[in-house]
Amino acid sequence: MVKPTFLILNLLLGCGGETDPKKAESGLKRTLPPLSLPSPALRRLNRAQYDSAITSLLGEGLILPSKLEPDVSADGLQAIGAALTTISPRGVEQYEDAAFDLVNQALNENRSELIDCEPERSVDEACASASLSAFAARAWRRPVTDDERSNLVAISTQAATVLDDFDAGLGYGFAAILQSPHFLFRVELGEDGTDGGVRHFTNHEMASRLSFLLWNTIPDRALLAAADAGDLTTDTGLKAQSDRMMDDPRFEHGVRAFFSDMWMLYALDDLTKDPTLFTHMSPTVGASAREETLLGVVQNVVHDDGDYREIFTTTRTFLDRKLASIYAVRAPSREGFAETMLSPDGGRRGFLGQVSFLALQSHAVSSSATLRGKFVREVVLCDYIPPPPAGLNTAIPEVDADAVTLRERVAVHLEDEYCASCHLQMDPIGLGFEQFDGLGHFRRLDHGAEIDPSGELDGEGFNDAWGLSAHVAAHPDLSPCLTQTLVAYASGHSVTRGEDAMVEYLTTGFEYMDHSTRFLFSDLVMSPAFRLAGALE
Amino acid sequence: MKPLNRREVLRGMLGGAAVSVGLPPLEAMFNCSGTAYAAGGGLPTRFGLFFWGNGNLPERWTPSGTGADWTLSDQLAPLAAVKDKITVVSGMSLHTDNVYPHSSGAAGVLTGSNLLSYQDGREDGTFSRPSIDQLIAAEIGGDTIYRSLETGAMPGTVGHSFNGPNNKNPPELSPLAFYERIFGASFRVPGEDGLVDPRLALRRSVLDAVMGDISNLSARVGTADRLRLDQHFTGVRELELRLARLQEDPPNLDACFQPTSPADGFPDVEGRPQISEIHRAMSDLAVMALACDQTRVFSHWFSDPLTNQLYPQATMGHHSLTHDEPGEQPEVNMVTTFIMGELAYMIEKFSEIEEGDETLLDHMVLLATSECSRGQTHAFDEMPLVLAGGANGRLATGLHHRSFTGENVSHLMLTLLRAVGINAASYGVDAGEVFDGLSAIEL
Helix, strand or coil, rough: CCCCCCHHHHHHHHHHCCCCCCCCCCCCCCCCCCCCCCCCCCCCCCHHHHHHHHHCCCCCCCCCCCCCCCCCEEEEEEEHHHHHHHHHHHHHHHHHHHHHHHHHHHHCCHHHHHHCCCCCCCCCCCHHHHHHHHHHHHCCCCCCCCHHHHHHHHHHHHHHHHHHCCCHHHHHHHHHHHHHHHHHHEEECCEEECCCCCCCCHHHHHHHHHHHHHHHCCCCCCCCCHHCCCCCHHHHHHHHHHHHHHHCHHHHHHHHHHHHHHHHCCCCHCCCCCCCCCCCCCCCCCHHHHHHHHHHHHHHHHHCCCCCCCCHHEEEEECCCCHHHHHCCCCCCCCCCCEEEEEEEHHHCCHHCCCHHHHHCCCCCCHHHHHHHHHHHHHHHHCCCCCCCCCCCCHHHHHHCCCCCCHHHHHHHHHHHHHHHHHHCHHHHHHHCCCCCCCCECCCCCCCCCCCCEECCCCEEEHHHHHHHHHHHHHHHHHHHHHHHHHHHHHHCCCHHHHHHHHHHHHHHHHHHCCCCCHHHHHHHHHHHHHHHHCCC | CCCCCCCCCCCCCCCCCCCCCCCCCCHHHHHHHHHHCEEEEEEEEEEEEEECCCCCCCHHCCCCCCCCCCEECCCCCCHHHHHHEEEEEEECCCCCCCCCCHHHHHHHHCCCCCCCEEECCCCEEEECCHHHHHHHHHHCCCCCCCEEEEEEEECCCCCCCCCCCCCCCCCCCCHHHHHHHHHCCCCCCCCCCCCCCCCHHHHHHHHHHHHHHHHHHCCCCHHHHCCCCCCHHHHHHHHHHHHHHHCCCCCCCCCCCCCCCCCCCCCCCCCCCCHHHHHHHHHHHHHHHHHHHCCCCEEEEECCCCCCCCCCCCCCCCHHHHHHCCCCCHHHHHHHHHHHHHHHHHHHHCCEECCCCCHHHHHEEEEEEEECCCCCHCCCCCCCCCEEEECCEEEEEEEECCCCCCEEEEEHHHHHHHCCCCCCCCECCHCCEEEEHHHHCCC
């Protein structure tokens, strides 16, 4: 399981920000495995996607709804939750409120984006039809049928008659479009091909899949045009669009959304810390911490086309004044975020040295070796740790003369054979981060006693978090885990055993291409895992 | 000018020119509740759920003495003022599987069935069936504007009111937003001769179109998606029905009045949310929502299972305390007692609403419970169960009923279904399933 790691470490430490020219993909030797494909499932737009779709459809500057059906995580990803959950009665009510509110705002603020004709009277079916068709085609990510168009026109005509106002009447049609399942769900069902049991996503479904994966929003006009032309079901057409989209600044939104979901950074909105114990705590720490992590990820993936492992080992980061004070370094800028290099003295580097991880995987009043270790195991390395058995007394001893530091106190987890079977997989990792308190502030002492941050990860010893991060970066499960999580995220389902071969195929490419996450996105998009689905069940 | 009767044709209410809106032919369906009130044929039985996370400490919870002669315990002491209006049931157990700490217990107590985990026995999952509040709402929630209402007190609360698998009713956490939803622009004071807004009918046309879209799409998808779309459809249909009701006169109820608007926001104080203030503002609104017959079913998620919220005066989050506080766990005791104080506030408010010769509390039953008893071990025995209200004379109050054999909590749930008038033969699934109620508390 564990491979020697020095070569990789040397490479990582030696490259110092300079990126070697990329290998040619042509050197990559691998064979496409037999397909095991999940059935297609509707996916609910999440909050961020709803907002970005609305901005794209109705224009900038609107006040977006503060209350909508909440995102739900399932099997570790909100992307999977979106494919399992539905819209509750309360959600229906909220989407209705939001639709009318947004449409009214847009008709006041950005009318010309919605209505491209001058109505002759309060009822003008031709003008209504043109406006509604154009809007629905973008909102629903596909051309509208004649029936759909006439239903929408009928709604608007009725409303325009009652209200004696063309715009107000049209608003009801727009509101219907925004409450339709064709807007609120991603309808990507595929069509039966000639190869029995396999479904092929259509051109417009591919446009939607690409757009939500790479930009976290609805397709732009160019992508819809490519779908209209039938380009997205050909290799060259698909590659051309995915390249264009990854070169576009909006790729950053797709990358941010994926990493936020994978690392649960959305939970930083509800970060709770006892301010009497953590004097650096303030209501904005969570959002700042998320931004630090995402700026680093975007730099690595989008701007540098860098090596994924460097996200765990880099000393380069982006701090605002708040985070700089927690890290006890000079703020790189008076306002907002700016790049800075951390010194090796504090043992802090990479994502696992950041507040976003350290504070989120802690308690309100203290650090947690178990939560931090569990996160590394399950989220970063995709291992599975079973839940603690019910009926077990889970108390850890309080501080006393014999057991002062957390390491001494959680020793019970590791001495008791029953507990150790699971906790040995988590606590020794988490204890490596003990020099960072529950908010991520560096410390040498815990309750007055010296902290020992040494330990081992799957046979690789480390002295502190600095060394631990290097071992995580070099861990053989790191790349397959990223691949597996991206496949699950992109398709909205839990990856099953049958798909191991596809994950391995993509991992081979990812590793060969110097762990380029950008390449992984592109490779996934071109693979059957993104373009095909199993039979409807 | 003679005031327009809303049954007359509305003219030019919004536009300049003459417009006319016919009222939809839906009146027949509203006569049921209206007739019931007019004939004085007894007010309907209402149901409420008060749920808190992380359980209790059984040794400081269980009252001494049983039957009608009993004394409140430490943790239940705040309920003294309403002691004759409550029944404490102790000694009952969950018989469902205890696999996933907290989530198994929540599914067990609220559905009588096991948690449906997402994959490979992973910790997260969904209820496989509707929670008790929604079982009840499905039967008795159809005649009011809202089938059910869900509220929460703690920031970040997600609640566990399930319509079915993967379909949760998210609780409203802002008292102001809750106020605006129930008592805002759409609320009509009973007895006031209001105009019907013609836009209600237009909104209903939009919803008709949405339902058409859902039906058409439903024909193209797989089985799992069809279920999800069915649930979405149900939600749209309910909203349409609600708009239809808003076109009708509200019931004229003596106890109903439009409450004053709560504060806009309850900022944290020294890093801790104002739990009590938020809870009490929500309670006041929930009480009036029932008094105005806006709904007959509500669930209030005081806190979620597993919540690690910092309570007033606590030195650790609640969940951490239950596991890590040594000895007799005085802080866990303090938090549980605090929660019971907040429960008492809500019960007292219900008891202050007069309905005929009795009070709203007499015409409802409120169940207060949690996902386990002792949080430290996620224990399924000695489940905390408090009932308040006599359910229109169907339930005994002022009792401590103790089960000495660890009977299944599902018996109590079956009794609750029957108390609100549902003719249920059983409750729960597999090990959680029972066919008999808890006769000791039934009248």
